[in-house]
Amino acid sequence: MSETLQTTALTLPKSGSIESYMQSAYSIPVLSADRERELATRLFEQNDLQAAQELIMSHLRFVIHIAKGYSGYGLPQADLVQEGNVGLMKAVKRFDPAVGVRLVSFAVHWIKAEIHEYVLRNWRIVKVATTKAQRKLFFNLRKNKKRLGWFNNDEVNSVAETLGVSAKDVMEMESRLSNQDQAFELNNDDDDSGATSNFAPAQYLEDNQSDLATIVEDANWEAHANKRLSTALVSLDERSQDIVKTRWLTDDKSTLQELADKYEISAERVRQLEKNALSKLKNAMTL
Known part of the structure; x- marks a missing residue:
C-alpha cells in the first residue's frame, strides 16, 4: 500500500518552480472534520486509495508550512517539502479515525521526523x-x-x-x-593564484598510489625481473629447475625428503642442489 500512496501525492514539478507547486497545493480545499473522518474511515476499514489520495492532497499545504520552518539550514525548499510529503503519506497510512483527533495533529510528528532525517543527512x-x-x-x-x-x-x-x-x-x-565544511577541491570560480584564502586539501594531499610514473616504472621492472628469472631458470639442468620450482615457485611446495625420494638421493644432497641453483639464479639476476 505504501508504494501506491507514494504515487498519489502531488509531486514537485520537474520544470517550473517551488512557487508554482505551492500555488497548486494551496488551491486544494481544506477538508471539514466530517469529510476527513469519512475519508479516514474508508481508508482504515476498506483500504480505499481514493480516500487516501484526497487526505494527502488536502494536507500538502500543511507540509509546506512546516517545511518553511527549516529554511535556515540552507537546504533546497523543494527537497524539504518533498521529504515532508513522505512523512505525510506515512501518517495517512497509520491514521486511525477512532482516536478522535484531526489528521493534522497526528501527522505533524511524521512530517517533522522525515524532514529532520533529511536535514541531518544533508546539512553537513x-x-x-x-x-x-x-x-x-x-x-x-x-x-x-x-x-x-x-x-x-x-x-x-x-x-x-x-x-x-x-x-x-x-x-x-x-x-x-x-x-x-571545507571543500576538498577549489570551486570553479576560485583561482590558483596562491592566495591563502583560496586553498583546498586536494592542492596539498599526495596520493602515492595515483603516481602514474611510479606505477609504470614498477610494472616495467616487474616484467624485466620476470624475464630475467625465466632466462636464468632455463640455464639450470632439468633436476635443478624442478627442485627450485617445487620448493619456491608453486603453491603446493615439496619437502626436501619428498624430492630426495623422487630422485633417490639424500635430503642433504637435495639441499645442496637447491643452494647451488639459487646461487646461480641470484648471480644471473644481478648481471
Whole structure:
C-alpha cells in the first residue's frame, strides 16, 4: 500500500518552480472534520486509495508550512517539502479515525521526523548529530540562543537544563555548529593564484598510489625481473629447475625428503642442489 500512496501525492514539478507547486497545493480545499473522518474511515476499514489520495492532497499545504520552518539550514525548499510529503503519506497510512483527533495533529510528528532525517543527512558532509541528546540539541539550540557567538557559562547551563542534556553536550554541539565544511577541491570560480584564502586539501594531499610514473616504472621492472628469472631458470639442468620450482615457485611446495625420494638421493644432497641453483639464479639476476 505504501508504494501506491507514494504515487498519489502531488509531486514537485520537474520544470517550473517551488512557487508554482505551492500555488497548486494551496488551491486544494481544506477538508471539514466530517469529510476527513469519512475519508479516514474508508481508508482504515476498506483500504480505499481514493480516500487516501484526497487526505494527502488536502494536507500538502500543511507540509509546506512546516517545511518553511527549516529554511535556515540552507537546504533546497523543494527537497524539504518533498521529504515532508513522505512523512505525510506515512501518517495517512497509520491514521486511525477512532482516536478522535484531526489528521493534522497526528501527522505533524511524521512530517517533522522525515524532514529532520533529511536535514541531518544533508546539512553537513560530516554528521553533526548522532546520539539522541545531540539530535535534540541540533534542532533546539538555535531557539535557545540569545546572542551571536559563543555561549557563556550561564547560557550553557540554562540551555542544558531546558533541554535535559549535559552542559558538555551543549558546548560540543555549539562547537560543531560553528564549524564549516571545507571543500576538498577549489570551486570553479576560485583561482590558483596562491592566495591563502583560496586553498583546498586536494592542492596539498599526495596520493602515492595515483603516481602514474611510479606505477609504470614498477610494472616495467616487474616484467624485466620476470624475464630475467625465466632466462636464468632455463640455464639450470632439468633436476635443478624442478627442485627450485617445487620448493619456491608453486603453491603446493615439496619437502626436501619428498624430492630426495623422487630422485633417490639424500635430503642433504637435495639441499645442496637447491643452494647451488639459487646461487646461480641470484648471480644471473644481478648481471
